[in-house]
Amino acid sequence: MSRSALADDILDRFLRYVAIDTMSDGALIYTKHPTTDGQMVLLRLLEKELTEELGIKDVTMDPNGIVIAKIPGNCSNPNCLSIALMAHVDTASAVMGNGVKARVIESYDNKDILLGDSRYLTIADNPELLNYEGETLIVTDGTTLLGGDDKAGIAQIMGLARLLTSDPSIQHGPVELYFTSDEEVDCGMDYFPYAQSTCTWCYTVDGEKRYPIDTECFNAAANHVVIEGISFHLGAGRGKIVNAVTVASALVNALPQAESPEATDERYGYYCPLEIKGTLEKASVDVYVRDFDLSGLNRRIETVKTLAKTMESLYPGAKISVETTYQYYNFAEEVKKDPRAMELVRDAGRALNMPLVETLIRGGTDGAWMAQERKIPCLNLFAGTYNRHSVYEWVALPAMEDGSLLMLKMLELATNY
């Protein structure tokens, strides 16, 4: 099947970007921004392409690892909406993400795909492969992830930026492009220069597959529970020892198993004890809570605090403190206030005959931070990636091309919204 110039451009860019090692490092979030040097290498490359190749004049590189490019509008409507598009340069550390050797399958033949020496990407596990007969796919060599999360999003945004800057007949309002770092370790937006962001609406391009639009993400909080016990010699401990390890495990056991990540899906929120450590004298447990409704999240936070009190009653002498940190909020709250941000996506999808589906993301996005800080809608668009954070990750070029075309149509429609 012959490919469009846009698809060729997206493919070239994608292969160039995934070859750069950009795994972020959760151990360095308090000491280094971005946490790894490879992320800066990709950000500098993007800065260079935006300025030298695309000729965009307003491009800034924040030393904490954020590139912002602003393309002036060229439409006649002086009140035209300004749209921002955002993607992150880092890749997850759940599996090896450096040393990526992407392989392009020029024309997929509806068969299982051998990745490297021994692993297979099977149709049984990936029935969506069959949607791409004769199309271009990109796969791994079976030893690393691919990096489509979120370099597929970056390639789509850059492909779109090339169209906008090379074809003055495309009418659009002001467009802002944000490339962030350290999304996978939840701290990239801590350093985002929000004062530079002037968009009306923002969209992240960090969703899965082809056509899903994430219209909601979780509200999220972390509860750091610290238990102080009382230590004595074990041989003389009767009636005196208060074992912080025992109390910590009792608290974890008291969390409702029916509300755990392994027992919930769709709109159900959960509790998840993520880390437990300690000694007889002092122990700590981190309990993450998630819910699409803020009231549901707050109920779970209160429950953790109540359980802590209950444990103090059950284990007299134990002292338990709970420190709660809100991590991010459901961006749907801002979409509710300005639903046209979603209408624009629906209208663009209809105009292009794309069967968009509206979905929930059981996690957060950089857009959740943007929505929270700027009080603007920040929906998450699909990026054309499958099996993220896995050596079985793959990306479909037609899905990436559709992503760029959807954003292009959104920009065109936004000139008269």
Ligand SMILES: [Zn+2]
């Ligand atoms: Zn991502």
